[in-house]
Amino acid sequence: MMNYKKLVxxxxxxxxxxxxxxxxxxxxSYDFWCxxxxxxxxxxxxxxxxxxxxxxxxxxxxxxxxxxGTTRKSTAISSIRNIVSGYGQTLTGRTSxxxxxxxxxxxxxxxxxxxxxxxxxxxxxxxxxxxxxxGMPGLLxxxxxxxxxxxxxxxxxxxxxxxxxxxxxxxxxxxPAWLVTAINPTVIEGGFTSRVIxxxxxxRKRAIAWPxxxxxxDRLRLVKTFNESIAxxxxxxxxxxxxxxxxxxRKWYNNxxxxxxxxxxxxxxxxxxxxxxxxxxxxxxxxxxxxxxxHINKGIQIIDxxxxxxxxxxxxxxxxxxxLGGAVAKVREVLISVGTDGxxxxxxxxxxxxxxxxxxxxxxxxxxxxxxxxxxxxxxxGEMYRATKDIxxxxxxxxxxxxxxxx
Numbered sequence: 210m211m212n213y214k215k216l217v218x219x220x221x222x223x224x225x226x227x228x229x230x231x232x233x234x235x236x237x238s239y240d241f242w243c244x245x246x247x248x249x250x251x252x253x254x255x256x257x258x259x260x261x262x263x264x265x266x267x268x269x270x271x272x273x274x275x276x277x278g279t280t281r282k283s284t285a286i287s288s289i290r291n292i293v294s295g296y297g298q299t300l301t302g303r304t305s306x307x308x309x310x311x312x313x314x315x316x317x318x319x320x321x322x323x324x325x326x327x328x329x330x331x332x333x334x335x336x337x338x339x340x341x342x343x344g345m346p347g348l349l350x351x352x353x354x355x356x357x358x359x360x361x362x363x364x365x366x367x368x369x370x371x372x373x374x375x376x377x378x379x380x381x382x383x384x385p386a387w388l389v390t391a392i393n394p395t396v397i398e399g400g401f402t403s404r405v406i407x408x409x410x411x412x413r414k415r416a417i418a419w420p421x422x423x424x425x426x427d428r429l430r431l432v433k434t435f436n437e438s439i440a441x442x443x444x445x446x447x448x449x450x451x452x453x454x455x456x457x458x459r460k461w462y463n464n465x466x467x468x469x470x471x472x473x474x475x476x477x478x479x480x481x482x483x484x485x486x487x488x489x490x491x492x493x494x495x496x497x498x499x500x501x502x503x504h505i506n507k508g509i510q511i512i513d514x515x516x517x518x519x520x521x522x523x524x525x526x527x528x529x530x531x532x533l534g535g536a537v538a539k540v541r542e543v544l545i546s547v548g549t550d551g552x553x554x555x556x557x558x559x560x561x562x563x564x565x566x567x568x569x570x571x572x573x574x575x576x577x578x579x580x581x582x583x584x585x586x587x588x589x590x591g592e593m594y595r596a597t598k599d600i601x602x603x604x605x606x607x608x609x610x611x612x613x614x615x616x
Contacts, residue, residue, distance in 0.1 A: 210412065211514050213241040216507050221494045222248070222431075222438045229431050230288060232421045236280040236410040242271050243289035246380045248490045250293045250326050251439035254355055254376040258489040258500065259447045265485045266355045266376065267493070272332060273382040274409045274522065276605055281413070282382035283330040289380070290328040291428070292435055299326040303334045306344040310361060313352075313377075314370045323359070323372035332383035336391055346401040352377045353404045385409070385522055385606045386538035392523055397471050403479040407519035411607065438493065445498040448489045453502035458484070461509050472523035476516055483515075484508040521611060533573070533613065536564040537606045540573060544583060544596035551586070551595035576612045 214237065217223040223244040230240040249267040258265040273282045290299060298316070300309075304327075313323035329335050336345055351359065356375050363370040383391075392402055450458070461484075467477055488504035497504075543552065543560055554574075558567055565573070574594055577583040582600040586593040 211238070211511070213237050216241075216511070217491070218495050221496075222434050223494050225431050225434050226289075226292070229423070229427060230285075231414065232417065232423065233284055233288065234281045234413045234415070234417050234420075235285040235288075236273075236275065236408075236412055237414050238408050238410045239273050239280060239282065239285040242269075242273070242406065242408050243285050243380065244494075245269060245487070245490050246271055246378060247289050247293050247435065248438070248442075248493055249378045250296050250299075251435065252442045252493065253324065254322065254374055256442050256446060256493070257448065258485045259449055260485065265482050265489065267486060267490055268353070268355060268376055268378045269486070270349065270353060270379040270405045271381075272388070272405055272407050273380070274385055274388055274407055275382075275411045277384055279411055279413070279602075286328050286330050286380060286382060292432060293326070293328075295436075296439075297324055297326060299328050301328055301330075306348045307364075309345075309348060310363070310370050310372075311367060313372045313375065314363075314367070317371065317373045317375075322374040322376060324374070324376040325378075327377070327379040327381065329381040332381040332391075333387060335381060346396050347399055349377070349379065350399060350401045350404060384538070385610075386534040389522055389534040389610075397475050397523075400475070400478075402472065402523070403475040403477075406483065406515055407522070408515065409518040409522060409607070438496070441496060442493045442498065448492060448498055448500060450500040451502065454488070454500040454505045457502050457505040458500075461505070470520070473516065473520055476519070480512060480516070483512045487511060521607060532564065533569070534606055534610055536561060536569070537573060537577075537609045539564060540570075540577070541582075541596075541600055541605055544594060544600055547596075549595065551584075551593045553588070553593050554591045557594060572613075573609065576609050580608055580612065582609075 214224070214227050217227070219225075219228070223241065226244040226247075227237065227240045246269045249269045252267050254266060256267055273285060275282060290301070293299065309325075312325060316325060317323040327335065352375050357373065359372040359375055361370045388407075396402060462481055465477075465480070468474055484505065485500070485508070488500045488508035491504045491507060492498055492500050539561060540557070543557060554571070558570055561570055574583060574585065577600070578585050580599070582597060582602075582605060584595045584597060586595070
């Protein structure tokens with residue numbers, strides 16, 4: 210497990226934010242990535258990594274992934290949302306592609322910049338399967354590279370939509386089971402997933418039965434540090450790269466491994482951008498405003514870890530993972546609901562017939578038994594299943610899918 214706290218100076222904004230969040234049951238990785246998202250929100254479009262012909266802006270698309278209630282995903286998002294409240298409009302709920310197009314059009318017309326932020330606790334409210342949300346992955350993909358000008362036909366009522374100086378930041382959260390259903394091959398091929406940092410983590414920092422009250426002064430000091438960091442970055446402007454940093458980046462870029470797997474291949478098409486964006490934000494965070502060797506090193510290390518953990522969800526046979534991931538989540542829900550009474554195999558199969566066949570159900574239950582999540586009792590006719598307390602632990606879906614070893 211990566212120790213994110215050791216990657217940043219303690220007195221920096223990210224360091225202070227992670228300390229501020231130490232009294233909350235969020236994953237440490239969530240605190241780190243939420244703070245990076247905040248830096249992207251704060252600096253805006255004018256601070257970017259000055260790569261020739263293809264500058265890398267500091268905007269992030271981030272999705273936090275874990276089982277419901279395990280790592281306080283919503284708490285992580287609401288906490289960082291409070292820190293950036295003074296930096297433009299932040300969307301927190303259901304938004305259609307059409308309303309987002311118009312919002313950015315109006316923002317562009319009024320301020321000269323089509324700028325907004327998403328901080329949405331449930332990804333399903335943005336990328337749900339309802340017809341009117343179907344175009345959102347494609348639209349977010351178009352907006353990601355911060356075009357200087359973007360035009361779309363609009364409607365008869367709105368007329369042509371013109372968006373200038375686009376800058377969109379996005380952070381949301383979901384369960385692994387929903388993600389593997391929603392992130393299908395079409396979404397991957399369309400380029401959306403290559404632009405997203407999937408932070409897959411089911412480990413809380415620690416269990417906190419009764420959280421401490423943080424003094425308002427703690428938040429005020431944190432906001433002051435954040436504002437100063439953003440002001441300094443804005444005054445500095447463009448982020449350059451040192452000779453050592455450039456040498457390290459070139460060596461990595463020319464020798465990095467590539468994969469044929471659809472998810473990894475798609476992600477790797479943007480991996481260099483992610484490394485530079487992360488290195489740039491780290492340079493902003495420590496006040497050097499130049500991508501140095503240590504920033505590039507950390508960027509490579511962190512992004513490689515992100516890719517590895519996300520590939521555990523999306524790599525290999527996605528359609529099978531989507532179906533079985535949904536089945537695991539449903540089995541878990543049923544076993545929890547029946548409690549100590551348990552449920553017969555035949556009864557569970559009737560509830561699960563639309564998801565999986567009898568042999569697949571038996572395989573899943575054997576794996577859940579092997580993982581200590583369920584008990585299996587032999588009866589005269591078939592088996593009975595009963596949940597253990599471990600079925601409510603972190604990462605059930607990910608652990609079971611991992612045992613299935615799908616490729």
